[in-house]
Amino acid sequence: xxxxxxxxxxxxxxxxxxxxxxxxxxxxxxxxxxxxxxxxxxxxxxxxxxxxxxxxxxxxxxxxxxxxxxxxxxxxxxxxxxxxxxxxxxxxxxxxxxxxxxxxxxxxxxxxxxxxxxxxxxxxxxxxxxxxxxxxxxxxx
Numbered sequence: 273x274x275x276x277x278x279x280x281x282x283x284x285x286x287x288x289x290x291x292x293x294x295x296x297x298x299x300x301x302x303x304x305x306x307x308x309x310x311x312x313x314x315x316x317x318x319x320x321x322x323x324x325x326x327x328x329x330x331x332x333x334x335x336x337x338x339x340x341x342x343x344x345x346x347x348x349x350x351x352x353x354x355x356x357x358x359x360x361x362x363x364x365x366x367x368x369x370x371x372x373x374x375x376x377x378x379x380x381x382x383x384x385x386x387x388x389x390x391x392x393x394x395x396x397x398x399x400x401x402x403x404x405x406x407x408x409x410x411x412x413x
Contacts, residue, residue, distance in 0.1 A: 273358065273359045273395050273398075273399055274355065274356055274357070274358055274359075275353060275354075275355050275356070275357045275358070275359065275362065275376060275387060276355035276356065277395075278359070278387055278391050278392075278395055279355060279376055279384065279385035279386075279387065282385050282386075283385075284309055284375070284376075284383060284384070284385045284386045285299065285303045285305055285308050285309070285386075286308060286309045286310070286311040286314050286383070287299055287308040287309075287310055287311075287321065287342055288310070288311075288312055288342065289310050289312065289318055289319065289341065289342050289343035289346065290341055290342070290343065291341060291342045292338075292340075292341060292342075293326065293329075293337050293338070293340050293341070293342070293344075293345070294338070295342075296308070296321060296326065296342050297326060300323060300326075305388075306322055306323050306372060306373065306388065307320055307321065307322035307323070307372065307373040307386070307388075308320070308321055308322075309350075309375050309383060309386060310342055310343070310346045311383060314383065315382045315383055316381075316382065316383070317350055317352065317375055317377070317381070317383055318343075318346075318348070319342075319343070319346035319347055319348045319350060320346060320347050320350050320373060320375065321342050321345060321346040321347065322347075322372065322373060324372075325345045325346060325347060326345065328345070329344070329345040350375060351365060351369055351371060351374055352374060352375045352376070352377045352381075353365070353374050353375075353376055353377070353387070354376065354377060354378070354379065355376055355378075355384060355385075359392055359395045359396055359399070360396075362374060362387060362392050363392055363396065366389055366392060372388060372389045373386055373387070373388050373389070374386065374387050
């Protein structure tokens with residue numbers, strides 16, 4: 273299964289690198305997502321920031337967190353994929369790199385969508401279920 277099938281109609285949420293950590297936490301909560309793409313314009317990717325990044329920023333800096341911005345804790349080395357990538361390819365990348373969210377980009381690098389590990393697992397399970405059904409039907413006939 274190709275990623276373009278997973279992202280059809282899926283909206284990607286972004287946040288400015290200058291947004292406060294308070295704004296970040298609120299946005300994650302309001303949108304019910306685990307990560308936001310950091311982008312000043314909704315098209316160009318400057319980073320990605322997740323719940324995990326917030327937690328990792330806390331030890332020893334809890335009192336400073338109020339004055340920090342997204343740019344202070346975001347991941348700048350963003351792993352991306354294009355919409356013609358396969359679910360199997362993303363499973364490998366996500367497992368090897370230990371990442372849970374991958375922004376999807378167009379050929380020119382502009383942001384198109386985002387795929388989570390949940391999306392990938394759901395698609396994989398669906399593929400396995402279809403294969404199981406096809407095999408069962410083949411054996412029965």
